Amino acid sequence: MGEVIALGIKQQGTSVGVIAQKEFPSGVLVDIPNTRFAEAVTETARLIADPDVLVIFEAAFEKDNLRARADILVRVDDRWEVITLPDKEADHLLGEVKSSTKVKGYHIDDVSFQAYVLESAGVKIGAAVVIHLNPEYTLDGPLPLFKTERVERRPEGWVREQANAQLHILNQSDSPDVVVGRQCTDPHPCEFSLHCHANLQVDDLAYTPISPKWDTVNRLRKSGITSICDIDLHDNFTDLQRKNILSAQDALQVNGIVIRKPELQEELSQIPLPLAFMDFETVGFAIPRWSGMKPWQPMQMQFSVHQLSLDGGIEHFEFLAEADRTDPRLEFVKHLLAAVKSAAKIVVWSPYEKTQLNKLAEVFPEYAEQLHAVAAKLWDLCGVFKRNIYHPGFKGSFSIKQVSPVLVADGYDGLEISCGEDVLPAWGRLSDPDVPTDEKRALRQSLLDYCKQDTQVMVDLLTIVCSSLDT
Numbered sequence: 001m002g003e004v005i006a007l008g009i010k011q012q013g014t015s016v017g018v019i020a021q022k023e024f025p026s027g028v029l030v031d032i033p034n035t036r037f038a039e040a041v042t043e044t045a046r047l048i049a050d051p052d053v054l055v056i057f058e059a060a061f062e063k064d065n066l067r068a069r070a071d072i073l074v075r076v077d078d079r080w081e082v083i084t085l086p087d088k089e090a091d092h093l094l095g096e097v098k099s100s101t102k103v104k105g106y107h108i109d110d111v112s113f114q115a116y117v118l119e120s121a122g123v124k125i126g127a128a129v130v131i132h133l134n135p136e137y138t139l140d141g142p143l144p145l146f147k148t149e150r151v152e153r154r155p156e157g158w159v160r161e162q163a164n165a166q167l168h169i170l171n172q173s174d175s176p177d178v179v180v181g182r183q184c185t186d187p188h189p190c191e192f193s194l195h196c197h198a199n200l201q202v203d204d205l206a207y208t209p210i211s212p213k214w215d216t217v218n219r220l221r222k223s224g225i226t227s228i229c230d231i232d233l234h235d236n237f238t239d240l241q242r243k244n245i246l247s248a249q250d251a252l253q254v255n256g257i258v259i260r261k262p263e264l265q266e267e268l269s270q271i272p273l274p275l276a277f278m279d280f281e282t283v284g285f286a287i288p289r290w291s292g293m294k295p296w297q298p299m300q301m302q303f304s305v306h307q308l309s310l311d312g313g314i315e316h317f318e319f320l321a322e323a324d325r326t327d328p329r330l331e332f333v334k335h336l337l338a339a340v341k342s343a344a345k346i347v348v349w350s351p352y353e354k355t356q357l358n359k360l361a362e363v364f365p366e367y368a369e370q371l372h373a374v375a376a377k378l379w380d381l382c383g384v385f386k387r388n389i390y391h392p393g394f395k396g397s398f399s400i401k402q403v404s405p406v407l408v409a410d411g412y413d414g415l416e417i418s419c420g421e422d423v424l425p426a427w428g429r430l431s432d433p434d435v436p437t438d439e440k441r442a443l444r445q446s447l448l449d450y451c452k453q454d455t456q457v458m459v460d461l462l463t464i465v466c467s468s469l470d471t
């Protein structure tokens, strides 16, 4: 991420947590950072002892080496309700951290841990509550922005066990020897991912190209298998999983690309010309900006289309909305329909564009027929790769960002914006009236370059695939 973009994240926005606090106007904030935790605990104790204080934000507690900060405490008679705001840091302008629209297991873990520490510190606890964004809320609609749900706490013994396990790890001199797995991405991508994946062998089971993956990988690991090459294809797999594993085994054996040519030829022969290549970028906001939109609803603000004509020529079309706080979706639709009007088939790299076209058809019924017609022309090149092509360098993933560097020279190298995660912060900077014009001009160009490269890479990948059939 460029420095400018990182700066944007730091400087802008109001967090969902702060907006939620406004639901409790009498609340008192313990405005002391974790670096001065003892002071925060003392201040919390003072507020709890004051009968006039009914709501406390960021209350701090410490007991038996365990520390907790409760997002919101509400005094109800002689007890305190513990309220957690999942992902409260989510920035409602930038969507910096995705905020939740439903209660998830780890939210219950969090509130249970907070309640456990508070109780250990002598606080009488009432209900345990999770507040999250209401997925049914619409801007200008009748429903409230937040949903409040009482949850059943985890058993005390379970919390103690988890806490002890974590304290034990913290007291070790070396980091524990943990194999990579589902926990690296679920519920959140782990920040040590690069570090932990750096020394994995290319045949490691973690790189098995199947979906879903981790239950199978864990089962295979338990049976003593560590290499993709040792997976028994007679095991209980779907046809596609078996095909993917076989491709991976063949690719590892030749240490290069494996292409199932007859099947690929068959698929490609059914594709009519002229072809277009299409990619969308969207941004979502925790708190919607336009009437009728829901929390985190994607807003289509950019596309790139490469149009391949029958004589082999290629033309590029693009659209990037003005980040001027007007709803860009109608302009997006009009420009898109014009850009793909002569395509017989439209290449995409995931089902995402289809989903977005269907959503746009709901928002603009006058364009629904044309948008559905575009959706009917989509052809998912990623699926073609999954069924017919594998290279050990894919490392078990068919994401375009993983596939393209293996096969396409200069894929995303040198771009200021080079991954989808950078789009939203860049859009946030473009929306900021205080950002200088020169910087905005550069950011717009970076966004255009990035989206254009997504479709250019698809053109290159399909060209490589087609040429492989001639050899």
Ligand code: SF4
Residues within 6 Å of the ligand: 178, 179, 180, 181, 183, 184, 185, 190, 191, 192, 193, 194, 196
């Ligand atoms: S990437 Fe994170 S979750 Fe995965 S093994 Fe490493 S430290 Fe654990």
